[in-house]
Amino acid sequence: MTAKPARSVNDAATGTGSGGNCPRHVAIIMDGNGRWAQRRGLPRIAGHRKGIEAAREVVKAAGALGIEVLTLYAFSSENWSRPASEIADLMNLLRRFIRKELEALAGEGIRIRVIGNYQAFESDVVELIDRAIARTADNRKATLVVALNYGSQFEITEAVRKIAADVQRGALSPDDITDQTVEAQLSTHGLPPLDLLIRTSGEKRLSNFLLWQAAYAELLFTDTLWPDFDADSLKQAIEEFAQRDRRYGGL
Numbered sequence: 001m002t003a004k005p006a007r008s009v010n011d012a013a014t015g016t017g018s019g020g021n022c023p024r025h026v027a028i029i030m031d032g033n034g035r036w037a038q039r040r041g042l043p044r045i046a047g048h049r050k051g052i053e054a055a056r057e058v059v060k061a062a063g064a065l066g067i068e069v070l071t072l073y074a075f076s077s078e079n080w081s082r083p084a085s086e087i088a089d090l091m092n093l094l095r096r097f098i099r100k101e102l103e104a105l106a107g108e109g110i111r112i113r114v115i116g117n118y119q120a121f122e123s124d125v126v127e128l129i130d131r132a133i134a135r136t137a138d139n140r141k142a143t144l145v146v147a148l149n150y151g152s153q154f155e156i157t158e159a160v161r162k163i164a165a166d167v168q169r170g171a172l173s174p175d176d177i178t179d180q181t182v183e184a185q186l187s188t189h190g191l192p193p194l195d196l197l198i199r200t201s202g203e204k205r206l207s208n209f210l211l212w213q214a215a216y217a218e219l220l221f222t223d224t225l226w227p228d229f230d231a232d233s234l235k236q237a238i239e240e241f242a243q244r245d246r247r248y249g250g251l
């Protein structure tokens, strides 16, 4: 496998031109909303509210930096273990976000894609998500992938199930199963390879996010809590990425 050729950072928004390599695909584990609120003596939902504002700013900044795909971890398959009231708050924020921002995102040329089993959400939320996907399907400027009820192990398990079924009905020989066969069954199929994976809030784990896709991603952990992450934080992350030496097992 050969590394992708370097692309220069499209720094039109800042006019600085760092001259480094711009990642095509950046994913973020947006963590630390609860602690942000707690530190201010506020309810956790205040952190989630501020976190959504941060997400909106970062989506804009990613487009301006020339990042093709931004994948945001918004709700994990493990987040169901939170209190029902917090899950309800998160769902209400999601409803509000789509209603408030869909037209603006569509106008910015952003295509919205969702990974994860969002069909398990309440039916009106599913409808809103489907509407957001359909409304932006023809957009080509940048792609925003939102991970909703996403779990990487489940995603891989489902891929294995599909491949096993293909083998069972005689459509595929086990000898012909390659990395590409698996990749083709993942929900991220067709997206450029993941270049940079960022996690905020100081935790250093992947929490069941993009385990396969992160095989050769650069990992960046920052202590910044997600609600404090902004356009400048993203730019700094991209600058650090540009300094990394990606060897892909070579020299």
Ligand code: IPE
Binding pocket: 030, 031, 032, 033, 034, 035, 036, 074, 075, 076, 079, 090, 201
């Ligand atoms: C991330 O912030 C948002 C979601 C998981 C939905 P948290 O809610 O996990 O915030 P902390 O980790 O408790 O601070």
Ligand code: IPE
Binding pocket: 029, 030, 031, 032, 073, 074, 075, 076, 079, 203, 205, 207
């Ligand atoms: C990961 O954060 C999931 C999202 C950011 C949506 P968590 O806060 O749920 O992760 P853990 O539980 O600390 O691993």
Ligand code: MG
Binding pocket: 031, 032, 033
């Ligand atoms: Mg957390």
